[in-house]
Each structure stands twice: as C-alpha cells, then as structure tokens.
Amino acid sequence: MTLLKVAGIETFYGASQALFGVDLDVEEGEVVALMGRNGMGKTTTIRSIYGLTPARAGSITFAGLDITQQQSFRVARLGVGLVPEGRRCFPNLTVHENLVAAARDGKWTLAAVIDLFPRLGERSSQYASTLSGGEQQMLAIARALMTNPRLVILDEATEGLAPVIRKVIWDAIRRLKAEGESILVVDKSMAELLPVADRCFVLEKGRTVWTGRPAGMTPLLQDRYLGV
Template structure:
C-alpha cells in the first residue's frame, strides 16, 4: 500500500491549467524522485499535495485518507513535512528557535537533528538570516524533520549549493533512507539523485510521462525529458 497516492490530478491557476493529469505514488520507506525540466509542473504538484493549490480533478490520498482540498496545516499534522524551494527559514529567529518552532514528539529530537547536521549545533544561537545558503538548507531539512513526518518532501533539495554542501545534503538523504524515512525529492543533479532513488516519475507539460526505476530511465529518455 502506498503512503502517498496521487492520481490524475488537474490543477489550475485561475483560468490557466498547470497540471493535466499527474499521477505518482510513494511507498513506505521509499525515496521517490519527481523530475522534469523547469516549468513542467513539479512545484505545482507538490503544492497540490500539500493543499496550497486545490486540484479541480483527481485524487490525493495520504495514509489511505483523501486529502485533496484539505487545509495545508491539517495535511502537515497528518505527517507531511516540507523542505520548500528557497528554504524559507524564519530569518529573525535563531537556528535553535527555528528548530523548536516546528517540534513535535517523535524519534526526531533536537539532539538527533544536530547529530545529522553538526553545523546547526555550532550555529544554534545565530539568526537564520546570517547563515550561508547551505546552512539554511540544512536548517530547513532539520526543521521539517522536527515535525517527525511520515513523508518528507524536498523541493529542489540542493539547488544553488556549493558541491561540498551538496555532498553533505546527499549524505543526509542517504542516511534518512537507511533509517526508513519515506521521501519525495525534486532535484536536477541526476548523478546524485538517481543512485538514491528507488523509483522516478517524470513530468512534461503538467502530466506524468514516465514512471519506473532509475535503471529504466535510459540515457535516451533522460535526453528526451530532462535534457536542456
């Protein structure tokens, strides 16, 4: 049984249709890659899952429950944690305050987040606005983990980060996978994304055009759907 199941979702911005039938699913303990060129509907799909955009057609089920049209805060409380594109840490709160603001009971505690990202422990008293982009991304992931989500969604997991920081983020994602965390991840660095993904879904023009394992995503398909 899938933890998250999206079927035939159609989403609009006013009169303009953005999604034309997106389908994907994430099973318990899986890392699933959501892929596609810029502007093909990845972020709108995530927004539709999270209730930030209400689908006009299709279904979104989480843990067996229909959540399409549900308010975003209710979806979050059901166990969906988001690391948004652009990080969106609270700039005028410290690292510690950012983490504690999201805390819910569960396996992910402050100590465990700091173990995953030691740099956050070193900078716990700093304001988020003073952190580097990579440190802010670590903080955004840590904040999402502090909600103890059943499903973690990362939108543009390593975009714009220095190679050494990207490596730290992918190391953390591999650890989360090893611990059984279900993850839906958007990222453009195929060399790092495909080895950690169990399955992939590719979007083109707001619709799912590929679903399968990384091994099935041949160089020809990568060039067709993901090439510049």
C-alpha cells in the first residue's frame, strides 16, 4: 500500500521557487532515502509534506488523504512523526516531559522508547537543554515515536554526531525497519544509509532526478549527484 505520495510539488519561499516538481512515494513498511547535495530541496520537501511550507502546485497524499494544504498539527494527528533537522526538543522540559507531551496510545510506550534508547532512561529527569547533541537526537526520535505515527520522517538523522552516537542511531533505525515501521530518511552518510534503504530518491535543484534501488546507486551516480 502506498502510504505517502508526493506528485509534482512546487514550493516557494516568498517569490523564490525552491521545488520545481518533486516526486516521491513511500510504501507501508518501507524505508525510503531522500538524497541530494546541500541546498537541493530535501528539507523543503519535508517541510512541504508536513505543512510547514505548503506546496503551491502538485499534490501530497497520505494514507489516501490529500494533505497538500493541510496544517502541520493536522498532518501530525494523521500519523506523520517528524524528527526535524536541528532536533528542536523542548529545552525547558525534562526528558520525561518531552516524551509524554505528545504521546498517543500504541506500541511505542515510554518503556518501549527507553528500551530503544536506554540513555534516555538514565537522563529522564534532566532538562533537554542539558543533553548532548546525540542525546537530543535520541530524544527527538523517541518523542516522534511516542506519537505512534504511521510514518516517521528523519531530516538529517545523524548530522554532526560523534561516530559512537551515529552507530546508536543507525542501530535504532535498523531495528525500526525490522519492526515494520515506515520511514523517510535524509542523511549524507551513504555507508549507513544505502544498506538500510529499500528505495532512493535523489533531488537536484529542486527536482527529482533519479529514483531506484540502493544497488543502482553506483559510485558514478553518487559522484554525479551527491559528490562535493
């Protein structure tokens, strides 16, 4: 079943056009990688899906519902959990308070997310502002899971994190995949991203320029579309 379908969206920041016809889709239980160099439209695509920067043309459907112009809180209620770039945890709330603030009934309980990220249990009473960057990323992912979403979107899943923390995050993503979660993920690390992805979409200058299985993302294509 197609859970998310983005078809030909065009998105603007004021008079400046950022997306020129982006297409992508996510099947239920699939991990999809959204790839591209910096500034090519990945975060804008996610903002459009989530209703933060609505598309002016094209369409976005989620679970068969048109969400193209839907407000972000309604998109969240429909079952889209966002882990935004920069984490954006609530700094003046504790880890526990961050996790329960938007919790909804489902398999992802407080105990379940702490089992996924044991360090959050150790930091339960700490304010989010006192956590390391890696701990904040764990918290952001766990907070999204606590909403028990049908789709998890991770924007820059491991950017700027130490190698030991990156491993924790990728281990968690692999576990989510094994448990059948639907995931749309943005990350620059091909070594970790390609093995976990079922399909890839590559953006260049606000357009979808390549889609396929990870095995088709050859070194030549990586250099063409993702190299610095």
